[in-house]
Amino acid sequence: MVVLFIGVIFFLTGYFVHKSKDKFQFIGRPIMLIGGAISLLGFSFASVMQIDAGRVGIASLFGQVQNSVLYSGLHFVNPLLEVQSVDIRTQNYTMSGVHNEGDKAGDDAIRVLSADGLEVTIDLTVLYKVSPIDAPRLFKETGLDYRDKIVRPLSRTKIRDNAVYYDAVSLYSVKRDEFQNRIFKAIEDDFKKRGLILESILIRNINLPTSVKAAIENKINAEQEAQKMQFILQKEKQEADRKRVEAQGIADYQKIISENLSEKQLQYEQIKAMRELAQSSNSKIIVLGKGNANMIMDTK
Secondary structure, eight states, rough: OOOHHHHHHHHHHHHHHHHHTTGGGHHHHHHHHHHHHHHHHHHHHHHHHEEEEEEEEEEETTTTTEEEESSSSEEEOOOTTEEEEEEOEEEEEOOSSSSTTTTSSOOOEEEEEEETTEEEEEEEEEEEEEEEETTTHHHHHTOOOHHHIIIIIHHHHHHHHTTTTTTTTHHHTHHHHHHHHHHHHHHHHHHEEEEEEEEEEEEEEEEOEEEEHHHHHHHHHHHHHHHHHHHHHHHHHHHHHHHHHHHHHHHHHHHHHHOOOHHHHHHHHHHHHHHHEEEEEEOOOEEEEETEEEEEOOOO
């Protein structure tokens, strides 16, 4: 656009010089030709607009924003149009208590009051993007500083509004996912009304007061000790059951033996044992007893 204006100025200057009656009249025509060439070149540049990938163009003519959107690629446009390029890729805004971790330096964590009146500190990341279709409306109603006008204040407000429904311990543990889904729905609707698409809410960290943390740690330790003791008792019970079964088996075996063994059976078993002993190469002397008489026998 600047080149076009420069060309027009050169052309008009040459025209007036050419129409004048002074001695410089002869240079008017060359200046007009140069101005015309510059104007043509500027017109060509101003008429061709390139929109990069991941961006859309918002055109305005004398302050009037056009409803149509220029998508990525080359476009032939009115050279008088002013085109503003807007990023439509996924963006993130982080609010954290860790230094230099968030979008703002220093402690930028969100401090909320829980249902039980305790102050809870939350680190949060918001993933969002500009809706391509609604980009002209966003540009017209909010401008391109929507991060500070919409994303930051709206996210912080919705988190504070919804944290009052949960106590501190629930936010930290069992209700964390439910709380995250709740604030997602609350923020999503307001973002949509303003031309933004909410993709995800990431609760990075929830910090509880020191006294509450200590109570939670003590409770966890007590539960772990109880589980450990329950495991030991169960193991001892299983060992006792095993010994009881083993003892019952021994008792049943002894009962069966005592009921079924006769005197002749015992003598037969004794003879078998002596025979095997006599056949052993390590046996030297065998003592056999029958009644009150004893016999010593050398197996050699």
